[in-house]
Amino acid sequence: MTKAGTGTTVAAADPPAPAVRLPRRRGVELALIVLAVLLSVYGYCAVGLARYGTVPPGAAGYGAGLGVLALFAHGAVRLRAPYADPLLLPIGVLLNGLGLVLIYRLDLETPGEEAAPAQLVWSTLGVGLFILVVLVLRDHRWLQRYSYVCVVAALALLTLPILFPAVNGARIWIRFAGLSFQPGEFAKVLLAVFFAAYLAASRSALAYTGRRMWLLQLPTGRVLGPVVAVWLLSVGVLVLERDLGTSLLFFGLFVVMLYIATGRTGWIALGLLLAVAGAVAVGRLEPHVHSRIGEWLHPFASIEAGRGPGQVAQSLFSFAAGGVLGTGLGLGHSILVGFAAKSDFILATAGEELGLAGLTAVFLLYALLVERGYRAGLALRDPFGRLLAVGLASIVALQVFVIAGGVTGLIPLTGMAMPFLAQGGSSVVTNWAIVALLIRVSHVARRQYDGRVAP
Amino acid sequence: MTRYIRHAAAFCILLLVALLVNTVWLQVLQAPVYGGNPANRRATIARYEQPRGDILVGDRPVTGSRDTGEQLRYERTYANGPLYAPVTGFSSQRYGTTFLEHVADPVLSGTDPLLAAFPLWTDFTRAHNPVGNVVTTLNPAAQQAAFQGLGARKGAVAAIEPTTGRILALVSTPSYDPAELSGNSPAVTAAWARLNDDPEQPMLNRAVRQTYPPGSTFKVVTAAAALDWGVVTDLDTRTDSPDPYTLPGTRTSLANEAKGCRNASLRYAFEWSCNTVFAKLAVDAGVDAMRGAAQGFGFNDKGLRIPFAVAPSTFDTHVDRAQLALSSIGQYNTRATPLQMAMVAAAVADGGQVRSPYLVERTTRRSGGTVSAAGSRPARQVMRPATAARLRELMTDVVTDGTGRNAAIRGATVGGKTGTAQHGLGNSGTPYAWFVSWAQGDADVEARVAVAVVVEDASARRGDISGGGTAAPIAKAVMEAVLRSPPRG
Numbered sequence: 001m002t003k004a005g006t007g008t009t010v011a012a013a014d015p016p017a018p019a020v021r022l023p024r025r026r027g028v029e030l031a032l033i034v035l036a037v038l039l040s041v042y043g044y045c046a047v048g049l050a051r052y053g054t055v056p057p058g059a060a061g062y063g064a065g066l067g068v069l070a071l072f073a074h075g076a077v078r079l080r081a082p083y084a085d086p087l088l089l090p091i092g093v094l095l096n097g098l099g100l101v102l103i104y105r106l107d108l109e110t111p112g113e114e115a116a117p118a119q120l121v122w123s124t125l126g127v128g129l130f131i132l133v134v135l136v137l138r139d140h141r142w143l144q145r146y147s148y149v150c151v152v153a154a155l156a157l158l159t160l161p162i163l164f165p166a167v168n169g170a171r172i173w174i175r176f177a178g179l180s181f182q183p184g185e186f187a188k189v190l191l192a193v194f195f196a197a198y199l200a201a202s203r204s205a206l207a208y209t210g211r212r213m214w215l216l217q218l219p220t221g222r223v224l225g226p227v228v229a230v231w232l233l234s235v236g237v238l239v240l241e242r243d244l245g246t247s248l249l250f251f252g253l254f255v256v257m258l259y260i261a262t263g264r265t266g267w268i269a270l271g272l273l274l275a276v277a278g279a280v281a282v283g284r285l286e287p288h289v290h291s292r293i294g295e296w297l298h299p300f301a302s303i304e305a306g307r308g309p310g311q312v313a314q315s316l317f318s319f320a321a322g323g324v325l326g327t328g329l330g331l332g333h334s335i336l337v338g339f340a341a342k343s344d345f346i347l348a349t350a351g352e353e354l355g356l357a358g359l360t361a362v363f364l365l366y367a368l369l370v371e372r373g374y375r376a377g378l379a380l381r382d383p384f385g386r387l388l389a390v391g392l393a394s395i396v397a398l399q400v401f402v403i404a405g406g407v408t409g410l411i412p413l414t415g416m417a418m419p420f421l422a423q424g425g426s427s428v429v430t431n432w433a434i435v436a437l438l439i440r441v442s443h444v445a446r447r448q449y450d451g452r453v454a455p
Numbered sequence: 456m457t458r459y460i461r462h463a464a465a466f467c468i469l470l471l472v473a474l475l476v477n478t479v480w481l482q483v484l485q486a487p488v489y490g491g492n493p494a495n496r497r498a499t500i501a502r503y504e505q506p507r508g509d510i511l512v513g514d515r516p517v518t519g520s521r522d523t524g525e526q527l528r529y530e531r532t533y534a535n536g537p538l539y540a541p542v543t544g545f546s547s548q549r550y551g552t553t554f555l556e557h558v559a560d561p562v563l564s565g566t567d568p569l570l571a572a573f574p575l576w577t578d579f580t581r582a583h584n585p586v587g588n589v590v591t592t593l594n595p596a597a598q599q600a601a602f603q604g605l606g607a608r609k610g611a612v613a614a615i616e617p618t619t620g621r622i623l624a625l626v627s628t629p630s631y632d633p634a635e636l637s638g639n640s641p642a643v644t645a646a647w648a649r650l651n652d653d654p655e656q657p658m659l660n661r662a663v664r665q666t667y668p669p670g671s672t673f674k675v676v677t678a679a680a681a682l683d684w685g686v687v688t689d690l691d692t693r694t695d696s697p698d699p700y701t702l703p704g705t706r707t708s709l710a711n712e713a714k715g716c717r718n719a720s721l722r723y724a725f726e727w728s729c730n731t732v733f734a735k736l737a738v739d740a741g742v743d744a745m746r747g748a749a750q751g752f753g754f755n756d757k758g759l760r761i762p763f764a765v766a767p768s769t770f771d772t773h774v775d776r777a778q779l780a781l782s783s784i785g786q787y788n789t790r791a792t793p794l795q796m797a798m799v800a801a802a803v804a805d806g807g808q809v810r811s812p813y814l815v816e817r818t819t820r821r822s823g824g825t826v827s828a829a830g831s832r833p834a835r836q837v838m839r840p841a842t843a844a845r846l847r848e849l850m851t852d853v854v855t856d857g858t859g860r861n862a863a864i865r866g867a868t869v870g871g872k873t874g875t876a877q878h879g880l881g882n883s884g885t886p887y888a889w890f891v892s893w894a895q896g897d898a899d900v901e902a903r904v905a906v907a908v909v910v911e912d913a914s915a916r917r918g919d920i921s922g923g924g925t926a927a928p929i930a931k932a933v934m935e936a937v938l939r940s941p942p943r944g
Contacts, residue, residue, distance in 0.1 A: 256466075260459040303494040313494070319481045320489030321497050327581065333497050356482040360475060367471050374464045378457060390460055394467070401470040410477040 025086040026078050032090035033074055037067045040097025043329055047105045050330030062104075065120060066097050069127045076131040080138075081443035085376060088442065091369045092130075092435045095420035096123050096428065098362070101329070102349050103423050106342045109335035115342050115423045122425035126432030133436035140440050144384045147197030154190035157183035158237045181426035184246045185417075188395055189433055192253060196387035198226065199261035203383065207262040242288055245402055245414035251275060252398045257391050261383075289412075296412035311337055311345065315407045318348035319359075326355025342423040344415050347407050363404070366419070370397040373438050379445035389441045392434050496526075501583070503527040503548065508563040508586035508821070510543050510555055513595040516588070518543060527639060531556075536632035538602050541611075541625050541660040542591060542814065544763075545633035549643055554660065555589060555814065556633075558762045562587040562818045562826065569826050587826055590816045592621035596936035597904070601626040604929030610910035611661035613794040614933050617801035617893060617902045619831040620810035622761060624906075624933055625794070627665075631657035663765045666790035667909055670876030671728045671922070672889045673785030675799050675846060676770075678725060679807075680748035681736040682842040690722045690845055700731035702777035709734055709780070712875075725849040726857030728873060730784050737783030738776050745783055746772045751837035752799050752809055754791070761794070761814045762829075768795035785876060796891045796907035803850060803870065804893035804902035807843035808834035846870075854892070861927035862892050867938055869894045871930065873922030887911045890926035894934035904937040906930045 041063035048056030070093045077084050104116040160183050173182055239247055255271035283289050299312045318334040332352035337345045351359050373393025377386045396419055406413035417427035506520035506529045517539045519532040531546040544554025552560055561567035565586040571577045601612035605628040614624035635646035650658050681687045698717035699708040709730050716729035724732035737745055749770035759765040771788035781787035802809045817828040850870025853859040859871035874889030893905040908926040
């Protein structure tokens, strides 16, 4: 698959990769998991010590719960994916554990509205799904066969919330039996699977057929049609539901995967052009978005107008209050951000209480997760697996950038959940599914490959 | 494909770098700017995160703190709030701080860098400085006596220690409980509105923030000028003063309440408060002499702080001779705070030396170690010691056989001067009853206390208002309280 970018020669298949057998490193994974659990328990105790001077009574239970979940997940990996990348699972455990600590810490400020217990239940479900995927999905290429099932399911999930009432201006939740979840979260994994499958199957056609227009090699409508239709449909639905963060994510995911599949810079240019046009149009027409952009350009305008700081201003205050070393867990005042402090703005708490140092560490954990996904993609030899691994990793990367950039004032704020950290059941479950799929593909990628089809 | 995956990876790195650069800019470079934004509540939250330091009277705190468990956690409480309100002021989460709560706020709230044991380490750990206490100069017994003496009447008392300038009592009635203004609740808003709308102005600190026409008590100043400038050389020589006295350049004639004032001696005129004699003396001494004396005592001083600001007492120096005559008997534009008149009495008692009054003895750490000590500031000689000695004699006479007999204390030398200040258009208002005095126990080497009392009692019949009748008993109670307390080192 190492195609030269000249565009004149086409290799039907990539030359075989060198046969390397990577060590399994399961012991490393176990050690890192223990470290991740200990770090989380330490954070949990630090909150209690800072606030009440005692270790919180739930510390043992919390540590045991997280530890048991992590060990079960580790067991599943040992059993069915022994060559998997040893960093993926510990990073998931650490981020999930840190998220639980941050939510528990914010729960202290909002008595009567505890979110940590529910988050722990969702995390358990997420790890359960992780174990299920690792155990059941023997070969990721099995997914390729069901790519059309995936896309139908994704579109169904995306359209479902239209039947439910809007929450905080966005129609993206489904409430069922007292639980609420965001189907758009699951849809992004399904859509990544579909994109990977479709692009892997038709990437040559996409890249080299059709008419050439200036720099752009336009493929025929029959090749490009379905994927563009799916993408337009999902983005359109999301715009209807006012879930701009996720529509931005889908857009970015589509462009990145299209570029990787075809290697055409023109797609990127076209994508960016469309993105800018779309953003301008939506920003003009949609008052919700318009105010978000206004708040991004002038975060302190509401203060000057005498209405007090808005959410973004409060978030900036939080980060600034953290400084280099942070106030320490439990000692910040990020709850001033208001109602989204535990979800969209959870990073403000990390920024204030862990400081620049802690925040950098968190960013690097995400970067490591993304890098490991990309690495698996590079090592794989089947186009579907490559695209799937890179697509899933890109979901994490884009999502982290969009939400972290939003709460730190780098880009306009779009409501999205920080992977693993933020309160939100569907988000946690989805992210565990992403890590599970990455574990599966990395297992295949790292196992000795002798040219035969992987089992 | 590999190449494009690498490109995409490079793009992800770009995103990460953008995030990190932005975070560094935000958390390091912008941190002080955002931290100082007035809309950022963190400074306010930090301010109320620990109990506030206490204000001490006679080594016992008159303030306290209450843990509300709310975001602005500790609220101020006051023991005996109305009694000490003119000194402490209030500390409100909604309405800010006043008086000592205001001027001593850095110590009380712990922001004073002097409170940190290891400032650099405290900066690094972001720990709070421990808070400090403020020790006042007040004498609790004197304060209580003044407050009880005024009772339900409207008025004020200021008492100072003549040899140092320590303020021993500072009372204003009607008062209010500053505890009502602590915190942030709707009750606080209601109390604030009620106190501000009250026509009796309970939050007005009459002892230092309200000026009154001093009336006859100002004759101490006039006598000092006359003696110092040699207009009168002998207390018992008859003066050349008619009764009634026609104000120079006018047809207005000035009369006396007392009898026998025509050509009366200074001693007699002082004892019985002859307006005509003092008006004539002031005119004879001239505006320069009067200005020198009045400003020496502290009139027209806009910068007096004890440590909170004191309303300047005024003696108008751009006057014609008729106005000078009226000014010198404490009418026209002459106005004085009770604290100012206590300073006048104190100067007489202390050999003609005026000392800046002060209310804060020292500030301490919670452990008791001194952070800063105020101490007495240098004295200014406002009149010759001989003049002061003669004024002592005159004031003592007032108490022994003049208008101030109600202030006499067994076992002590007491000097005083009564005053009944008329005010309002055509003197229609109820007059203010004044009494300024000082006292020295028979066993003391120097005077222990100087007091000024003013009672503005709208409910009393006009005839009942008089310095000797209404104000002198209050001054006596305050002086007795001080004389009975052990002298402080």
